[in-house]
Amino acid sequence: MIYLDNGATSFPKPEAVYTFMDQFFRKNGVSPGRSGYDLSIETGNIIEDARKALTRYFNGKDPKRLVFSLNSTDALNLAIAGLLKPGDHAITTMIEHNAVLRPLYHASLYDNVAVDYVPFDGKGFVDPDDFISKFKKNTRLVVVNHGSNVIGTVQPIREIGKLCKEKGIPFLVDASQTAGKIPIDIEAMNVDVIAFTGHKSLLGPTGVGGLYVGEDVVIHHSRAGGTGVKSALRHHLEEYPYRLEYGTLNTLGIAGLYAGLKWVLEQGMDKIHAHEIKLTKKLRDGLTRIDKVITYCADDLTDHIGVLSFNVKGFEAINTGTILDGDHDIACRTGLHCAPLVHERLGTDKIGGTVRIGFGPFNTEAHVDTVLNAIKEIASMFAK
Ligand SMILES: Cc1ncc(COP(=O)(O)O)c(C=O)c1O
Structure with a gap:
């Protein structure tokens, strides 16, 4: 997993x-x-x-x-x-x-x-x-x-x-x-x-x-x-x-x-943070290249932690999460993430929230590659 x-x-x-x-x-x-x-x-x-x-x-x-x-x-x-x-x-x-x-x-x-x-x-x-x-x-x-x-x-x-x-x-x-x-x-x-x-x-x-x-x-x-x-x-x-x-x-x-x-x-907090931001950037860049995927507030990762929200257009977040889990053994979180006003502001309250990826010190670039391949597949099948 x-x-x-x-x-x-x-x-x-x-x-x-x-x-x-x-x-x-x-x-x-x-x-x-x-x-x-x-x-x-x-x-x-x-x-x-x-x-x-x-x-x-x-x-x-x-x-x-x-x-x-x-x-x-x-x-x-x-x-x-x-x-x-x-x-x-x-x-x-x-x-x-x-x-x-x-x-x-x-x-x-x-x-x-x-x-x-x-x-x-x-x-x-x-x-x-x-x-x-x-x-x-x-x-x-x-x-x-x-x-x-x-x-x-x-x-x-x-x-x-x-x-x-x-x-x-x-x-x-x-x-x-x-x-x-x-x-x-x-x-x-x-x-x-x-x-x-x-x-x-x-x-x-x-x-x-x-x-x-x-x-x-x-x-x-x-x-x-x-x-x-x-x-x-x-x-x-x-x-x-x-x-x-x-x-x-x-x-x-x-x-x-x-x-x-x-x-x-x-380990060095700076080192761990830099690692997580590197993974976030790789994920953001990869998602941006996939047609019909939208990322939220991630254009500039300067004042940022390794947390990123996205959606496959026209496909509810929960469905993306279910496929990531069921078909690809990837555990992430979907929905409103206990922060309803963020979604009101982003407009994602009407589409079941977002898919959220949260990186930790033990995640790797290979993990990001697996996620990107999975999202490419999901977007090609279900994006509208
Ligand atoms: C920004 C923020 N505040 C508060 C909490 C609540 O943390 P805990 O469940 O440990 O009380 C969380 C947990 O998701 C959080 O992300």
Whole structure:
């Protein structure tokens, strides 16, 4: 099977991740830190090392403000619920994933939060200037997707962040697709809160993600529970990381995520990214040469990750995906990819979305050749 659904989750993981998780689960499968015996402390130290490594990667100042959650959906929900209160106004974009759109929609429905959506242009980018006219007196949050999971474009985060900083509005970035793929410096990018997931380009398992919360931002509790420390307190702890962590952490997941990040850094994030972009370019060029195939927002791959959407004209995305799977053993994703407004904007909502190819570090040029041959065949048979 040729796996090209790395936009959903990366697979396979590096051997080092499997090995580290296996050893960790056998040797360190105890409650981290809290119980005070040697093994518990050792396990807690591995979790703290993971916090430190991720904090360094995001260029955060304080590893305590790196909190772990279930995934980026969970992390984004925590941030959005903890930053907005009834009557507030939020700005987001049409390039967002449902992990942002739905929490904001719920906030608008149940908490009287007003939400404005900045569109993206024909090349797949939002214009920072478009945010300016949307700022209101009660704007309390701006949320933007760093890298699109549908069309792969990387948004001008630094410029949007600069505007938010000038206005004193918290800026939350969804780095689900970019964390582990490209460098992220929250300081230089003017980001207050960043959300990440462990199972995509950080190459860890599913079930783990988190937030880095900048020092100037107050995220209120939307949950409460055990922290393993200060148990006599009736109220959930105010201090980080406990403030936004509830119950026993996914230690095995964190260990895997830590091993994944280390592997990416050892290989060189730039090298992996360059490899994925080379494959994306080869795919884009090949698809462009096939009659009656349309690619979306991929003319310029400069600010881009290795994610590409296309369609065979007149043929529903799901049918292309089914033939790729059934006849060619190629796994990819078709449909709306949890980002309905992207398709509204592209017009692909009326044709069942797009076929999405997401590259990972283990994909090869031969994989791209196989896809191109398959699409040539499908287009010659079914394109209209
Ligand atoms: C841009 C974006 N945001 C959020 C998510 C949600 O990630 P998770 O399912 O790990 O919570 C995804 C996953 O597809 C994504 O691509």
